[in-house]
Amino acid sequence: MPQRPLVMGIVNVTPDSFSDGGRFLATDDAVAHGMELLADGADILDIGGESTRPGATRPLVEEELARVVPVIAELSAAGAVVSVDTMRAEVAEAAAAAGATIVNDVSGGLADPRILSVAADTGVTYLCMHWRGHSDVMQTLTSYDGPGGVVAAVRAELEQRVDAARAAGVEKLVLDPGLGFAKTADQNWELLRGLDAIADLGLPVLVGASRKAFLGRLLGGRGGEPRPVGEREHAHTALVSLLAARGVWGLRVHDVRATSDALAVVGRMAE
Ligand code: PMM
Numbered sequence: 415m416p417q418r419p420l421v422m423g424i425v426n427v428t429p430d431s432f433s434d435g436g437r438f439l440a441t442d443d444a445v446a447h448g449m450e451l452l453a454d455g456a457d458i459l460d461i462g463g464e465s466t467r468p469g470a471t472r473p474l475v476e477e478e479l480a481r482v483v484p485v486i487a488e489l490s491a492a493g494a495v496v497s498v499d500t501m502r503a504e505v506a507e508a509a510a511a512a513g514a515t516i517v518n519d520v521s522g523g524l525a526d527p528r529i530l531s532v533a534a535d536t537g538v539t540y541l542c543m544h545w546r547g548h549s550d551v552m553q554t555l556t557s558y559d560g561p562g563g564v565v566a567a568v569r570a571e572l573e574q575r576v577d578a579a580r581a582a583g584v585e586k587l588v589l590d591p592g593l594g595f596a597k598t599a600d601q602n603w604e605l606l607r608g609l610d611a612i613a614d615l616g617l618p619v620l621v622g623a624s625r626k627a628f629l630g631r632l633l634g635g636r637g638g639e640p641r642p643v644g645e646r647e648h649a650h651t652a653l654v655s656l657l658a659a660r661g662v663w664g665l666r667v668h669d670v671r672a673t674s675d676a677l678a679v680v681g682r683m684a685e
Contacts, residue, residue, distance in 0.1 A: 418677050419657065420664040422458040422497065422620065423451030425489075427481040432467040433625040433643045433668060444485045445492075452494055455674035460518055460666060461485050461509075462499030466595070470549040478505050487512040497541065501525035503532045510536035516588075518666075520595065521545045522575035523582075534583030541620060542575050544568045544592035555596040564601040565608035568592070573615060588618045588663060599628035606653070609660060618663030624650055625668055651676045659684075 427444045429436045438444040448459045463481035464473055473481070482498060482505065490496045490513025497516035498509035503526045506517045510532070518541040523530045525548070533540040546555040558564040572589055579587060591612055593602045605612075606621075613619050623629065629649045630640030651672045654665055658680040667673045 418681050419662050420457040421455060421670055421673050421677070422460045422664050422666045423448070423454070423456030423670040424624065424666060424668050425451065425459055425461045425485065426465070427461060427463050427485055428465040428473075430467065430470055431462075431465040432627075439481070441484045441488070445488045448485065448489045448494065449492065451670045452492075454670040456494075456670045458495045458497050458516065458664070459489055460497040460499050460516075461489070461514070462518075463505070464500065466520055466549050468549055468553050472548070475502055475504055478502065479508055483508050483512050486514050490514065501529070503528035506532045506538075507536070510538055515539065516541055519543065520590075520592065522572065523578055524575070527578075530579050530582035530584055533579070534585075537585075539586040539588060540579055540584045541588045541590060542572065542579060543590040544572050544575075544595065546571075546596035552596040556598050556601065558601065564597065564604050565611050568605060569611050569615065572612065576615065576617065588620050589615060590620045590622065590666075593621065593623050594626045594628065599631045602626070602628040606657075609657075609662070613661070620664035620666060621657055621662055622666035623653055624666065629653075647672050655680050 425444050425448045426434050429439055438447045461482050463478040486496050486509050496514045497518045498514040499518045500506055501519055501521040506529050516539045517533050519529055520543045522542045522545050558567040568591055591605045625643050625646050629646040633641035647669050654673050654676045658677055
């Protein structure tokens with residue numbers, strides 16, 4: 415049995431994230447939420463100040479900095495392993511100075527290429543996600559027509575980003591297939607089934623499926639309406655168990671307690 419996946423708890427300091435937007439916008443609320451996730455068993459806290467839901471508009475860099483830096487500083491000072499969810503070099507730099515040791519860049523260095531040298535210079539772990547474009551256009555970028563379909567394309571495009579990151583001097587890398595980012599629901603399932611092709615690149619893999627629309631679609635009602643965001647956790651927990659058995663390195667989740675419970679079961683069964 416592989417080592418159990420690390421649990422990355424999500425702290426969205428945004429007014430508009432799809433599942434928890436606006437709930438933790440004040441620094442104190444975000445810090446308190448982070449502390450709760452730690453108590454529930456989170457190994458890493460992922461602090462983000464930009465919503466990436468489809469169609470979201472981008473905050474100013476000053477806004478993003480003001481949202482995340484104080485939260486990162488407080489949670490790092492409390493002993494948490496902190497990741498910053500940002501596509502911006504300037505935010506990654508400030509976050510590392512405030513104590514973040516992981517930069518979670520959903521754009522894989524495409525949105526702001528200088529983020530790769532920031533990751534190299536600060537020595538953080540660089541979490542490199544598959545991405546094709548910003549939230550306003552990503553749903554128009556779901557063509558994966560080459561041989562091997564979405565799995566082969568995501569693997570090849572991630573490999574290019576790994577090369578770019580290594581060329582910039584990044585040493586510690588983690589890959590993420592980017593579920594929901596320029597992918598249809600069916601493509602997300604194909605990617606999950608084909609995850610070994612991504613793992614074959616020889617780097618740790620993290621998956622972020624928590625509360626996403628493809629789970630809502632799976633569980634949708636007869637009229638085709640998706641299951642609401644707050645009612646997708648059981649399906650996500652089942653998925654987490656399957657991914658744990660397949661040896662993923664990390665899981666990015668909202669409900670840390672449910673995920674930790676699932677991992678306890680998977681671990682006990684593997685003894
Ligand atoms: N998904 C979201 C945001 N950041 N980061 C990584 N590495 N992987 C993901 O799948 C991912 C991410 C969107 O979800 P949220 O709005 O609930 O944070």
